[in-house]
Amino acid sequence: MTAPGLPMEIPAEGLPTRVRIHEVGARDGLQNEQTVVPTEIKAEFIHRLTAAGLPTVEATSFVHPKWVPQLADAEQLFPLLDDLDPQRLPVLVPNERGLDRALALGARRIAVFGSATESFAKANLNRTVDAALAMFAPVIARAKDARVEVRGYLSMCFGDPWEGPVPVAQTVRVCRALLDLGCDELSLGDTIGVATPGHVQTLLAALNEAGVPTSRIGVHFHDTYGQALANTFAALQHGITTIDASAGGLGGCPYAKSATGNLATEDLVWMLHGLGIETGVDLDRLTATSVWMAEALGRPSPSRSLRALSHKE
Template sequence: MTDGLPMSVPAPDLPRRVRIHEVGARDGLQNEKTVVPTEVKAEFVHRLAAAGLTTVEATSFVHPKWVPQLADAEQLFPQLADIEGVALPVLVPNARGLDRARELGARRIAVFGSATESFAQANLNRTVDESLAMFEPVVALARAEGLHVRGYLSMCFGDPWEGPVPVGQVVGVAKRLMDLGCHELSLGDTIGVATPGHVKALLTALDEGGVGTESVGVHFHDTYGQALSNTLAALQYGVTTVDASAGGLGGCPYAKSATGNLATEDLVWMLQGLGIETGVDLGLLTATSVWMAEQLGRPSPSRTVRALSHQEQ
């Protein structure tokens, strides 16, 4: 039996604290077949914040045609105004998206690029060069207004159309994205094919290319059950920002082979076992994911959620 917490046995050469970048309310819910009511989304974000997560990605200001599940961004964001001390970044695909976010007072934005041409075309209907050109004025304006800018880079390890992605190719696009002025880079394993050695090789190459771990976050999907292993490899290299999704929600609407994100509860269980601080209350977080699973009408895929809540398969 467990009291809901693992035994803490700190390991050497690991960060003392990790910032979890919670993506369930955006990356998770955008992949739902049914549209989740705005009030449910707002309560989800409030519950995540109450569980101790300091960064909760709230929504995406994309055209409703592309992501109808997040078409209520204008209605949702004002409902989060009472949340204090928690960063609430939003995804903006272009200048129009930035305008919409700014009008509502968003202070942290993210742009979403691709390391491969195939996914850039599928996701943005642009080449890699064209997508970076589209982001340039967005990042410049955001920076000029004092906003924090995150750059997502997808398909950093493998692409469903192109196969394994060369490390040098990823580094090249990553440097260009950071050169636009992004404060932070999130490395996406969009289809979940990364393995620990590959992770360390990419982080090493980025470091040598001038993109250090202090500005890098990792975003792993668990398609082949490697998300935690890959996260540990990144932590051993010095990364301290990890993306995760409460209850393991999410995938990628433009990459059909992508399964859910790394579950935040599974991540917190591992980090607590390693003696790494997160500030997250695992009990409250698990209860939140159980509640959201009830809203969605299915059990959470997170192993930790199921173990702690005794959810049935």
């Protein structure tokens, strides 16, 4: 017996008709692997993801190799993607040096990675929240001068392993600051997966009240407590049309025990297609890609949809 290949489409009222999935498996997912994935496998993974119809596939990170050795091959990887539109391949840059490296290779979309909390800013960036914003300012300004799109990731938007629940106003302040620096888009990260739907909608409403348009907000949920799809649905109800996800559920959170990591792209696509929401993604090709990567990594995927769709008796 084989599981059905597509869900029944029954739309729900008041939801967007189309969503852009921002695929993070090749960067956020692979950087959490214990072993370094060969550059050629990464390139093949990205090609397969784009061929499956994912409009945006975050390719790599130009962080110093000392800090993220799994992505130390950025200079070797990016040229292997020359046949793809660089607008579809955003990259993470931590500072001006990272920006220089990305621009030299022809990157046209970048992202900076900030924190809503002081504890995580110290742990991840070794500086305060405001000092991190100051570091991002010239990066964003130079990127905009080069007509490069800039995304602002903000981690710990809902909860922090050291500080606990994060006040909504605190997250709003840093989001507003990133937009004021020139970010084109924000990605709200539930880094340890503690958000719930009411919290999601409250934060989104507060951002709107602070002058942050819904059209410039993306969401990035982790499934630590099984809330990622519920939180995604709450965001859809608010009008969010950009959702981050990771093929096969790659990636995890080192700050929460038993964290299952990023929302799996297959789980997200199954729900969106069931709601009649267009994504442009071929679920069969996506599933085959994630099965291939799981085999390359030598371990099963945590994605429930992937297991169901790839199971055969």
